[in-house]
Amino acid sequence: MGPLITQDIIGGQWNFVIAFIIGIGFGFVLEQAGFSSSRKLAGVFYGYDFVVLRVFFVAAITATVGLLFFSYFDWIDLSLIYVNPIFLKSAIVGGVIMGLGFIIGGFCPGTSVCASAIGKIDAMFFLGGIFIGILLYGESFSLFKDLYYDKVPVDKMVFDALGISQGTFVLILILIALAAFYVTSLIEKKVDKVEY
Amino acid sequence: MNIKYVISASLLVLLGVILAFLPEKSHTTEIGPDKLLSELNDETRFVSTDKVADNIINGVPSVQLIDVRPAEEYNKFSLPDAINIPLDSLLLPDWQAYIDQEGIKTIFYSNGTVYASQAWMLSRRLGFSNLFIMKGGLNRWIETIMQAKEPDQTASSTEIALYEFRKAAGQFFGGGTQVAGSSTNTKKKKKVVKKRKRKAAAEGGCG
Numbered sequence: 001m002g003p004l005i006t007q008d009i010i011g012g013q014w015n016f017v018i019a020f021i022i023g024i025g026f027g028f029v030l031e032q033a034g035f036s037s038s039r040k041l042a043g044v045f046y047g048y049d050f051v052v053l054r055v056f057f058v059a060a061i062t063a064t065v066g067l068l069f070f071s072y073f074d075w076i077d078l079s080l081i082y083v084n085p086i087f088l089k090s091a092i093v094g095g096v097i098m099g100l101g102f103i104i105g106g107f108c109p110g111t112s113v114c115a116s117a118i119g120k121i122d123a124m125f126f127l128g129g130i131f132i133g134i135l136l137y138g139e140s141f142s143l144f145k146d147l148y149y150d151k152v153p154v155d156k157m158v159f160d161a162l163g164i165s166q167g168t169f170v171l172i173l174i175l176i177a178l179a180a181f182y183v184t185s186l187i188e189k190k191v192d193k194v195e196y
Numbered sequence: 197m198n199i200k201y202v203i204s205a206s207l208l209v210l211l212g213v214i215l216a217f218l219p220e221k222s223h224t225t226e227i228g229p230d231k232l233l234s235e236l237n238d239e240t241r242f243v244s245t246d247k248v249a250d251n252i253i254n255g256v257p258s259v260q261l262i263d264v265r266p267a268e269e270y271n272k273f274s275l276p277d278a279i280n281i282p283l284d285s286l287l288l289p290d291w292q293a294y295i296d297q298e299g300i301k302t303i304f305y306s307n308g309t310v311y312a313s314q315a316w317m318l319s320r321r322l323g324f325s326n327l328f329i330m331k332g333g334l335n336r337w338i339e340t341i342m343q344a345k346e347p348d349q350t351a352s353s354t355e356i357a358l359y360e361f362r363k364a365a366g367q368f369f370g371g372g373t374q375v376a377g378s379s380t381n382t383k384k385k386k387k388v389v390k391k392r393k394r395k396a397a398a399e400g401g402c403g
Contacts, residue, residue: 167215
C-alpha cells in the first residue's frame with residue numbers, strides 16, 4: 001500500500017500539508033517533553049537529565065518496530081523508502097559541529113524553533129545563529145564540496161554488514177535502548193539534581 | 197521502578213522478539229504500475245525478426261531465445277537454440293533462473309506477438325530486466341525470413357540489401373528459394389554466413 005505519495009495514492013502536493021501537520025505534532029511532543037529548555041538539553045552532557053536520550057531513543061525504536069510490522073502486513077513497501085547513502089566523513093564532521101552547538105547553545109535545530117515559539121530569547125539568538133551559519137556554509141559550499149559528496153562504498157545497512165536479519169538487529173537495538181535507559185537512570189540518581 | 201515503564205519495556209522486548217523470529221520477508225521486487233506503463237509505451241522492447249536471425253547466424257552468446265508456445269508446437273518447429281518455456285509454466289521457480297540473467301538478452305517469441313508480450317509483461321513485473329519480444333512472432337519470421345519477397349526493381353539499396361540478407365538467412369534456416377539450399381548440412385550453413393557478412397554494412401541499417 002504505502003508509501004502513499006511515492007505511489008501516487010495521494011497527490012504529491014499534499015507533501016507539504018502532511019509535513020506541516022507532522023511538524024506541528026513534532027513540535028508539540030518536543031515542548032511536552034520539556035525540550036524547549038536549554039538546561040534540560042544540556043543535562044545529557046552533565047548527567048543530570050537524560051530525557052533527551054530517552055525520548056529520541058524511544059521514538060527511534062517505536063518507529064523501527066512499527067515500520068517493520070507495517071512491512072510484514074504489506075502496508076508499506078520499505079524498498080520505496082529513501083535511505084541516505086553513507087556519507088561517513090561529512091557525518092563525523094557535521095556531528096562534531098552539531099554536538100558543539102548542542103552543548104554551547106543548549107539547543108538542537110528543532111528544539112530551538114520550538115523554544116522560540118514559546119518566547120525563549122536564547123533560542124531566538126540560537127535560531128539567528130543557525131541562519132547565519134546556513135548563509136556562510138551556502139556561500140562557501142565550493143570549499144566543502146568534496147567532503148560533502150564523499151560517499152563510502154560499504155554496506156548500507158548495519159544488519160547487512162553484520163550478517164544478521166533485520167528483525168534480530170531490531171531486537172538488539174531495543175535491548176541496547178532499554179539498557180541505556182536503565183544505566184542513565186542510575187547516573188541521574190548519582191548526579192545532583194539541577195533545579196530549573 | 198515505575199510499573200508503566202516495566203510494562204512498556206517488556207512490550208517492546210516482546211515485539212522485538214517477534215520480529216527477530218519472523219521469517220525473512222520476501223521482498224517482492226515487482227516494478228510499479230507507472231513504470232510498467234511507461235515501458236509499455238516504449239517500443240524498444242521489440243526486436244525485429246531480421247535482428248533475431250542475425251543473432252542466431254552469428255551465434256551471439258549474450259542472447260537467448262525463449263519459445264513461450266506449448267511444448268507440442270515447440271517440438272514441431274522452433275528457432276535454433278530456443279528454450280521452450282510454455283507461458284503457463286513461466287512463473288515456475290525452475291524457469292526463473294533462465295529468464296533472470298543480468299547479462300543475457302532474453303527474447304520471447306510465440307506465433308504472434310500476444311503470448312510473447314504476456315510473457316514479457318509477467319517477467320517484467322517480477323523485476324527481471326533485459327527482456328525483449330520478437331516482433332510479429334513466428335508468423336512474421338516465416339513471412340520475412342523463410343519466404344522473403346523480392347523487392348521491386350526500383351526499391352532502394354537498403355531494401356535490396358535487406359532482401360539479400362533475408363534470402364541468405366532463409367537458406368541458412370532451411371527455407372527460401374535457393375535450389376541448393378534444400379538440405380541443412382553444416383557446410384552449407386557456413387557458406388551462407390560468409391555471404392551475409394559481405395553485406396553486413398548495408399544490413400546494419402535495418403536491424
